[in-house]
Amino acid sequence: MTPNLNSSENLFVANLQQVSLEKLVKSKLEVLFQQQKEAQVELSGLYNIVLEQVEKPLIELSLKAFNGNQVKTAIMLGINRNTLKKKIDNYKLKPKKGAQAQVAPTAPTTTTLESSTVLA
Secondary structure (H helix, E strand, O other): OOOOOOOHHHHHHOOHHHOOHHHHHHHHHHHHHHHHHHHOOOOOOHHHHHHHHHHHHHHHHHHHHOOOOHHHHHHHHOOOHHHHHHHHHHOOOOOOHHHHHHHHHHOOHHHHHHHHHHHO
């Protein structure tokens, strides 16, 4: 049974917790390829477009989870903090600097130093 292209987005919204990211991406790409075939147009740069559309929200949500703390976000993502900073600049994201400023004064200096040593 071929899914109706108009209802394919609704198919996964109801079962979002039960569907893997891989299956969601695959389903969306299948729709894209079908539309491309029907419109008889050439796709160009699809690899970079897909990576950007996954990477940008991943970084946005990760930064939000750590209240804008780039060091903790980079560690969680498994990338260098400088790489994260470049990606933030590239996607023109605005990390919550105010949230970091609110958290920093409440933490003792020694605890912060010990934590950064362990995480490095």
